[in-house]
Amino acid sequence: MLNNDNRKDLKDEKELRKLWMNFSLQGDLKAIDKAVSSVESIVSSAKEGRKVKARQFELKERFPPYKCAIIDLEGDAPKLFGIVISNRVYQIFVTDENYLLDLYEVIWKILNELIDFYLFTFSNYEARFFKRILPYKLKETGDKTLFQTLRLVNVQKRDFEGLVPALYSLDESSYHDPLLRDSKKIELHFKKKNYFLILEHNKSCLLSTLKIVRKRYLKLNLI
Amino acid sequence: MNFYDTNLQYLMSDMLVYSYDFEPVKEAIKNIFEEIHIIPFELVIILIAKAPTIESSLIQRFCDEGKLKSFQKREICVKIKEAIKGALNNELESSINRFSKIKNCSKIKVKSNFSEFRIAIKVHCLQKFSPKMLFAVVNHFNVDPFGYCDEVEVIVSVARTEGATLEPVFEEKLPKLPGVESKKFASLENKESVLDFFRCPETKEILFSHFFPRGLDNDRMRTEITYDKLQGDIVAQKRRKVLLPSGEYENLHDAITPYISHEKFLQIIDINDVLGFYPSVRTAKTQEIVTAIIDIDVSGFLRTSFSPSIIWNLVISLTEEIVKNLTGFLRLPPPLVVFSGSRGVHITYRLAEDLVNSDFNYVNYSELYLLPSQKSLVKNKNSLMHNKFTFVRNLMQAILLYTAQNIPRERIPKTIRDRLGITRIMDLFTLSVFSRNKIGVLLDTSSNNSSVFRVFSIHPTTGLVSIPLLDPETKRIRTELKTYSNLKKASKPETVIENLKAGKKELYYQFPPEINRDQIKYLLRPDTLLPTLSVIVRFSDRWATERSPWSMKFWLEMYRLNNFYDYLIAKLLSLERSDRKIGTSYQEIVALIDKSKVKTKKFVREVIDDYFFRNLSFRALKARLDAFHDLDFYASFKFAELTVLSPERFERLFSNFRERNAFFRKFRSFFNATLVLLGQYSREGSIIAPKTRRSLENLSNRAWFLSEKVDLLKLANNKDIKLVVKKNFVQISCLFNLLSKFLQEAIGRAK
Numbered sequence: 001m002l003n004n005d006n007r008k009d010l011k012d013e014k015e016l017r018k019l020w021m022n023f024s025l026q027g028d029l030k031a032i033d034k035a036v037s038s039v040e041s042i043v044s045s046a047k048e049g050r051k052v053k054a055r056q057f058e059l060k061e062r063f064p065p066y067k068c069a070i071i072d073l074e075g076d077a078p079k080l081f082g083i084v085i086s087n088r089v090y091q092i093f094v095t096d097e098n099y100l101l102d103l104y105e106v107i108w109k110i111l112n113e114l115i116d117f118y119l120f121t122f123s124n125y126e127a128r129f130f131k132r133i134l135p136y137k138l139k140e141t142g143d144k145t146l147f148q149t150l151r152l153v154n155v156q157k158r159d160f161e162g163l164v165p166a167l168y169s170l171d172e173s174s175y176h177d178p179l180l181r182d183s184k185k186i187e188l189h190f191k192k193k194n195y196f197l198i199l200e201h202n203k204s205c206l207l208s209t210l211k212i213v214r215k216r217y218l219k220l221n222l223i
Numbered sequence: 224m225n226f227y228d229t230n231l232q233y234l235m236s237d238m239l240v241y242s243y244d245f246e247p248v249k250e251a252i253k254n255i256f257e258e259i260h261i262i263p264f265e266l267v268i269i270l271i272a273k274a275p276t277i278e279s280s281l282i283q284r285f286c287d288e289g290k291l292k293s294f295q296k297r298e299i300c301v302k303i304k305e306a307i308k309g310a311l312n313n314e315l316e317s318s319i320n321r322f323s324k325i326k327n328c329s330k331i332k333v334k335s336n337f338s339e340f341r342i343a344i345k346v347h348c349l350q351k352f353s354p355k356m357l358f359a360v361v362n363h364f365n366v367d368p369f370g371y372c373d374e375v376e377v378i379v380s381v382a383r384t385e386g387a388t389l390e391p392v393f394e395e396k397l398p399k400l401p402g403v404e405s406k407k408f409a410s411l412e413n414k415e416s417v418l419d420f421f422r423c424p425e426t427k428e429i430l431f432s433h434f435f436p437r438g439l440d441n442d443r444m445r446t447e448i449t450y451d452k453l454q455g456d457i458v459a460q461k462r463r464k465v466l467l468p469s470g471e472y473e474n475l476h477d478a479i480t481p482y483i484s485h486e487k488f489l490q491i492i493d494i495n496d497v498l499g500f501y502p503s504v505r506t507a508k509t510q511e512i513v514t515a516i517i518d519i520d521v522s523g524f525l526r527t528s529f530s531p532s533i534i535w536n537l538v539i540s541l542t543e544e545i546v547k548n549l550t551g552f553l554r555l556p557p558p559l560v561v562f563s564g565s566r567g568v569h570i571t572y573r574l575a576e577d578l579v580n581s582d583f584n585y586v587n588y589s590e591l592y593l594l595p596s597q598k599s600l601v602k603n604k605n606s607l608m609h610n611k612f613t614f615v616r617n618l619m620q621a622i623l624l625y626t627a628q629n630i631p632r633e634r635i636p637k638t639i640r641d642r643l644g645i646t647r648i649m650d651l652f653t654l655s656v657f658s659r660n661k662i663g664v665l666l667d668t669s670s671n672n673s674s675v676f677r678v679f680s681i682h683p684t685t686g687l688v689s690i691p692l693l694d695p696e697t698k699r700i701r702t703e704l705k706t707y708s709n710l711k712k713a714s715k716p717e718t719v720i721e722n723l724k725a726g727k728k729e730l731y732y733q734f735p736p737e738i739n740r741d742q743i744k745y746l747l748r749p750d751t752l753l754p755t756l757s758v759i760v761r762f763s764d765r766w767a768t769e770r771s772p773w774s775m776k777f778w779l780e781m782y783r784l785n786n787f788y789d790y791l792i793a794k795l796l797s798l799e800r801s802d803r804k805i806g807t808s809y810q811e812i813v814a815l816i817d818k819s820k821v822k823t824k825k826f827v828r829e830v831i832d833d834y835f836f837r838n839l840s841f842r843a844l845k846a847r848l849d850a851f852h853d854l855d856f857y858a859s860f861k862f863a864e865l866t867v868l869s870p871e872r873f874e875r876l877f878s879n880f881r882e883r884n885a886f887f888r889k890f891r892s893f894f895n896a897t898l899v900l901l902g903q904y905s906r907e908g909s910i911i912a913p914k915t916r917r918s919l920e921n922l923s924n925r926a927w928f929l930s931e932k933v934d935l936l937k938l939a940n941n942k943d944i945k946l947v948v949k950k951n952f953v954q955i956s957c958l959f960n961l962l963s964k965f966l967q968e969a970i971g972r973a974k
Contacts, residue, residue: 164583165601165608169592171797174583181583219796219841 021153022223025118027067035067036085038113043090046106051099055091055199062087063210068118070213072205073126074186074198081107082202084210085117091199104138111150118151120217122163122209127152155209155217163208170215175204231299234290235306238281239370243397248377249358251393255381256354265382266349267389268361270342272372274304279373300338303371308335310366311342319363321660324351324644329360356642359528363662409498409683411453417681420688420716421492424485425723425731426679431481432734433502433678436513436573439481446513447503448475449675451683453496459683465495476507499680505612505673512579514735515615516670517545517570517623518563524662525639526566533636534566535707539700540634541664542568542692545626546700553622553752554745556736557698562714564682564689571676573735578743579611586614589797590747593789594760595782607760616671618746620654620764621756623666627652627768628755628775647772654764679731687714691733749786750818757782777860784859787819788852791827792845795834809835822858822970823851826903850899853892858970864889865967867960876956890955893962900969 046052063086074080077100080093094103111119111130121127127150135147157166164174164181179185179201189197248268255266275281277296285291291299311333320326328348334341342364346352369375375397380389409417420426437444451459464472468490478491491497504514519541521534542560549555549570561569580587584604591600591608600606607614627649632640635648645651651663658665670676677689690713694701703709712718722730746752758778759767770778791812798808809831816828830847833839857865868876876883 162583162585164585165592168585168587169589169793171589171793173587177583216796220845221842223840223842 018221019223021118021151021221024116025066025068025222027065027116029065031116032065032067032086035113035117036088039083039085039090039110040088042106042109042113043092046092046102049102051094051096051102052106053093053095055093057089059084059087059089059207063214066118066218067116068120068213069114070206070209071119071121071126072202072209073129074183074202074205075190076187078129079103079186079190080198080202081110082206083110084206085114089203089206091202093195093199095193095195101137104134108134108138108146112146115146115149118153120153120155120209120213122155122166122205122212124154124159127154153217155213157216163205163212166212166216167208170212172211172215175207177201177204231295231302234285234295234299235302235371237290238285238303239367241370241399241401242367243365243369243372243375244400245358245362245365245397247395247397248361248379248393249354251377251379251395252358252361253354255379255392262349263381263383264347264349264385264387265389266346266357267378267380267382268344268346269378269380270340270344270361270364271376271378272307272340272342272369273374274300274307274338274340275371275373276300276338281371281373303368304335304338307340307366307368307371308333310368311340311364319360319662321650321662322643323646324642325360327644328352331360351642353642355530356528359524362527363524409453409459409681409686411455411496413686414453414496416716417453417498418489418493420681420720421489421497423720423723425728427485427488429679429731430500431479434476434479434500435481436506437576442481443508444506444511444513445476445479445481445508447505447507447675448479449501449503450475450495451498451501451680453498459498461501462495465491467491468494474507498683499677501675501677501680503673503675504615504671511576512611512615512671512673513574514676515572515574515619515738516668516676517619518667518670518676519568519570520665520667521566522662522665525664528642529639531566532707533638535710536636536705537639537664538566538568539705540636541626541630542570543700544630544634545570545622548622548626548629555738555742557693559733559735560692560700561678562687562689562692562704562710564677564680564687564714565685568692569676569689571735573737574615575737575739578738578740579614581609581611581614584609586611588614588743588747589793590744590753590790593753593786593793595757595785596760600760612672616668617756617759617764618743618752619668619671620666620759620767621746621752623652623654623668624759624767625752625755627666649768649772649775653768654759657765658768660768681716686716687711688716688719690714690719691731693733695729695733748815749783749790750815753786753790754779754782757786781860784821784852784855787815787821788848788855791815792848795831795841795844800835805835821851821855823855826900827851829903846895847899847902850892850896854896854900854966854970857966862970865963865970867963868956873956886959890959890962893959893966897962897965900966 040056043054043056047054063084070084072082074082074093077097079097079100080091081103082089082091092103092106094100119126130147130150130152162181167174177200178197179189183201186198186201189195255263277300282291282296282300286293286296319331328346328351330343330345332343332345334343344360344364346357346360349357377393377395377397378391379393380391382389431439433446434448435441435445447463449461449463450465452462453459463474465475465478467473467478468487475491479488502514504516505512519538521538525534525537546557546560550557555572559571561571563569586608591614594600594608600608604610605613607617630648632648635645635651639645639651643651650660653660653663653665654668656665656667656669679689681688692700692704704713719731747756758775761778761782762770794808794812798805802808812831813828816824816831821827827848830839830844830851834841834844876886
């Protein structure tokens with residue numbers, strides 16, 4: 001059981017992790033480009049199988065050369081995985097629930113390439129899914145210790161902080177979202193086959209998180 | 224709450240059809256003051272109200288009609304009794320005692336005995352009361368639930384000299400009135416004169432400028448409209464749907480199109496017996512907020528206690544103070560000031576398009592996230608963080624609270640001050656209709672919650688037109704309208720029609736000026752309204768005016784300090800150093816710091832310069848600003864805490880682990896503040912003498928060394944302290960004493 005002393009130690013550990021992040025975030029452009037190209041190849045090969053679908057596009061602005069990516073999952077059992085690396089956005093999803101395991105295999109492959117990267121999220125859901133659920137779903141994949149070594153960072157200021165208030169508190173405008181920031185409707189739209197709405201919702205989540213990471217998290221934590 | 228409960232509530236509202244006429248009491252009091260030449264020593268007024276029992280005619284009637292079931296009889300009697308008791312006890316007694324004169328010169332008791340309520344008003348020092356004011360005190364107990372009572376009796380007794388027995392002078396059962404009856408009101412008989420008023424084409428133009436606030440071409444932005452419908456024998460009733468010439472019913476805002484002809488407009492008025500128009504603050508189709516409004520309402524108590532001219536003087540001086548603050552301190556354009564029609568005033572602004580946006584259920588102003596009680600604000604979906612209407616209302620409340628707090632004593636008419644014995648001006652004002660203070664001036668902002676306000680129409684009870692009060696050129700209140708008799712003449716419909724026909728259009732063609740986002744942003748700064756808004760959020764509009772002067776001062780200063788640092792950090796966080804306009808932002812921040820009253824102003828300025836010109840990281844900047852905030856907090860509010868540990872306290876720290884925890888928290892903040900301060904002092908190489916500099920460096924080294932000991936102490940929850948730890952603890956305490964002395968001097972130096 002945790003007493004106050006242990007909590008204090010944990011707090012110190014947290015500070016140490018942040019300090020370590022300051023060193024390890026710095027990366028050369030080559031390493032980042034390599035990661036981008038490998039993710040791209042994984043996505044394109046996955047598309048060929050026709051079980052998993054993907055959408056990708058480029059952002060106008062390039063993220064500062066840090067070894068980090070923004071990720072976001074959509075759906076109760078995730079049906080869509082969005083990731084932003086450098087100036088590329090990849091959205092991988094399935095249209096049939098029978099192919100969920102195929103989607104998770106692709107996610108596993110992508111994460112395998114990003115072991116050195118910091119993965120920023122805007123909820124605890126991603127960490128919970130990758131560390132506690134996904135290892136038990138993937139039966140055939142060999143190395144499951146990968147999930148425990150992932151550098152997942154939740155950039156929320158407090159539990160259940162919303163994306164819109166986070167943006168507004170930074171004096172930033174919010175992105176257009178067809179689901180009006182109601183992620184509970186994703187399952188419904190999946191059943192109705194409104195995949196475009198889910199993709200657009202995911203896009204707005206990714207871009208909002210990107211803004212928050214740039215304008216708040218990194219400013220508050222980089223020495 | 225079950226079906227029968229709701230049913231009973233409806234029944235109770237149906238039962239309330241009578242009220243009691245207190246005019247005989249007024250006459251009696253007047254007679255006493257006139258007949259007895261020497262002022263009597265004591266006067267006792269007893270009101271006896273008998274609540275209905277199960278055998279009462281009222282209950283029986285409802286039973287016979289089949290509305291009330293027999294098993295509900297007893298329950299409804301209890302509920303009625305509770306309603307009467309609640310109205311008498313909770314609201315009236317507490318608010319009457321607010322003013323020292325009434326409190327000191329009178330004793331008011333409310334007693335209940337089974338179904339009988341007895342209100343005894345005992346007044347001595349009668350020379351301090353006028354008959355009007357005495358009646359106002361009595362009339363204050365004329366509560367709505369008296370309408371349930373079978374009878375209300377009044378006994379007035381007088382003791383002529385000291386020690387004399389009380390002689391009853393007046394004893395009477397009060398007459399019943401139908402609850403809706405009112406002496407002065409516009410009825411269907413006045414329809415022709417109302418139509419005359421609307422026949423002026425200018426009236427239509429003025430009204431339409433309010434119905435279509437973004438211009439006639441922008442039809443989508445029309446406001447919701449309510450109207451007063453003239454009735455035969457009761458006061459005009461508010462309606463929203465109108466009967467069209469075609470025989471269909473439609474919403475008034477749909478029936479009135481931008482380019483409707485004057486004849487058709489008059490036809491609608493004629494068919495529906497319209498008396499006046501009330502546009503809403505929100506648009507009908509797009510649900511946007513277009514108007515911000517402040518309404519000054521004088522309570523019934525003040526109206527019965529003082530003559531209309533005195534009340535109007537109070538309203539005018541209050542309005543002038545509000546306008547002075549708006550145009551001066553808050554840098555807003557002069558608002559539109561309109562006479563409400565009876566004795567109040569409306570102050571209005573037009574809000575620019577997309578001024579407040581709450582698309583995702585959050586209002587898009589970053590400053591709202593600096594307010595206190597964030598948890599409750601986020602949870603409550605009607606709070607100013609989620610709802611744009613509540614946001615505007617709260618902002619208007621902040622303006623009013625600021626004015627009420629800073630209004631000079633002389634601005635309140637002397638008669639009101641003397642007769643009420645006001646010790647604190649704030650007691651005269653309330654911001655909420657739910658406030659316990661029922662006898663002051665209600666600074667009402669509830670209309671901003673998507674409600675309505677009257678424009679250029681006839682008031683249903685006074686028959687006066689709500690005309691603009693400002694001079695069209697100077698934008699100040701016209702001097703002739705500061706007198707109530709002149710105002711009454713000027714706002715008569717006939718006078719208005721004459722003026723319009725004579726071509727004096729500019730007197731009435733006045734519209735609310737528009738305010739934009741930058742102006743609202745300026746209101747939300749820590750040096751303007753943010754601290755006042757924080758007080759409203761913290762204590763709610765109901766209790767914000769109820770604070771004692773010391774409490775109010777403390778909370779305002781505290782929020783001024785907290786908001787200043789929070790605002791500074793948030794502002795710097797949203798800035799990009801690579802931005803081209805960074806120079807302007809820097810100047811704004813420097814101006815804010817110079818204007819502030821924080822004690823560590825000098826150091827804050829240095830740190831900000833480091834951030835902008837010496838590439839200091841944001842993380843380091845925030846750590847320093849946090850330290851300065853702690854320092855300022857202790858310097859401003861807890862200077863006594865910056866004292867050396869006394870031996871008694873030192874012993875207590877060993878035994879009490881709670882106190883020990885508090886001590887360590889304080890120590891850490893002291894320590895951080897000291898380190899930051901030492902860093903700042905060491906920059907002033909040329910100013911500090913070499914010896915002092917060396918001793919500061921020594922202190923810094925010692926502090927670093929001893930700080931390691933803090934981590935060795937694992938005292939958090941352990942009640943017993945080990946011997947080794949005790950040794951460190953002593954060292955820490957010594958360091959604490961050293962730090963507190965240093966900080967004391969540093970704060971003195973910063974001043």
